Amino acid sequence: MDLVPHEANAAALIATFAAQWQPSDAGVRVLYPASSRALPTIAAGLTQLGAQVTQVEAYRTEGSALDVDDCRAWIARGGVGAVTFASPSAVTELARALGEEDFERLLSGAAAVAIGRTTARELAARGHTAVVAESATLEGLARTTLRVLQQKRA
Amino acid sequence: MSRVPDLKPVVVTRAETSDGPLTRELKSLGLPTLLWPAVSVTPADPGPLTAALAALRSFGWIVFASRNAVAAVLERLPAAPPACGSRRSARRARKCCISGAGPWTSCPTRRMRPR
Numbered sequence: 441m442d443l444v445p446h447e448a449n450a451a452a453l454i455a456t457f458a459a460q461w462q463p464s465d466a467g468v469r470v471l472y473p474a475s476s477r478a479l480p481t482i483a484a485g486l487t488q489l490g491a492q493v494t495q496v497e498a499y500r501t502e503g504s505a506l507d508v509d510d511c512r513a514w515i516a517r518g519g520v521g522a523v524t525f526a527s528p529s530a531v532t533e534l535a536r537a538l539g540e541e542d543f544e545r546l547l548s549g550a551a552a553v554a555i556g557r558t559t560a561r562e563l564a565a566r567g568h569t570a571v572v573a574e575s576a577t578l579e580g581l582a583r584t585t586l587r588v589l590q591q592k593r594a
Numbered sequence: 595m596s597r598v599p600d601l602k603p604v605v606v607t608r609a610e611t612s613d614g615p616l617t618r619e620l621k622s623l624g625l626p627t628l629l630w631p632a633v634s635v636t637p638a639d640p641g642p643l644t645a646a647l648a649a650l651r652s653f654g655w656i657v658f659a660s661r662n663a664v665a666a667v668l669e670r671l672p673a674a675p676p677a678c679g680s681r682r683s684a685r686r687a688r689k690c691c692i693s694g695a696g697p698w699t700s701c702p703t704r705r706m707r708p709r
Contacts, residue, residue: 501634514628529633
């Protein structure tokens with residue numbers, strides 16, 4: 441790996457590029473394979489530095505068919521301890537699948553844990569405060585979820 | 595690790611199976627899980643990525659921000675996935691550097707690096 445941001449988010453990636461950017465890098469071509477729902481932050485940031493960015497759709501992120509009745513049964517009996525979100529799309533799609541009312545009910549009883557700040561902002565936009573994972577990895581998300589649940593129980 | 599007693603289950607909303615990486619991490623910490631995959635990851639039209647990868651040497655950088663992107667690229671690299679250090683992979687990736695938004699991208703992208 442030639443360049444790894446200190447944080448796993450788009451802003452940190454752009455900042456890391458900017459820190460090592462040389463005038464001779466102007467016009468360098470950058471290939472950015474991304475999700476169909478990738479936010480424009482990375483491509484726009486690199487373009488602003490002077491790169492020629494080719495963003496290509498590498499995969500599609502779509503809503504999934506949940507067993508909503510089963511989800512609602514768990515929500516109704518307050519049976520969920522925490523909800524993990526590893527992307528803003530997961531926030532959007534879970535809210536869409538459950539409906540805003542059940543989404544609200546879910547997160548009024550269960551802790552929301554977000555993998556990073558972008559995902560936490562998507563929750564904040566819907567009025568929910570998330571705990572951000574100690575590191576933007578699935579391992580970090582899991583460890584933070586454990587800590588949150590232990591604190592809730594204490 | 596054994597299951598942590600008296601904890602309500604943790605919902606996993608990412609696209610994964612009951613043996614997926616986040617579920618495994620949670621279970622390894624003793625947490626019960628519920629799988630509610632709100633999103634799914636499906637293949638994109640392979641044309642644009644395949645065309646870009648065919649011209650990989652013309653790029654100074656390739657930027658990854660998700661493990662799904664890494665997987666898609668490795669799946670569609672021309673010919674067989676390059677073995678690290680092979681002359682073929684070195685020629686293809688000579689001008690290509692890797693950046694990733696997170697340590698989880700480092701392992702698979704190593705396969706694309708020339709030694």
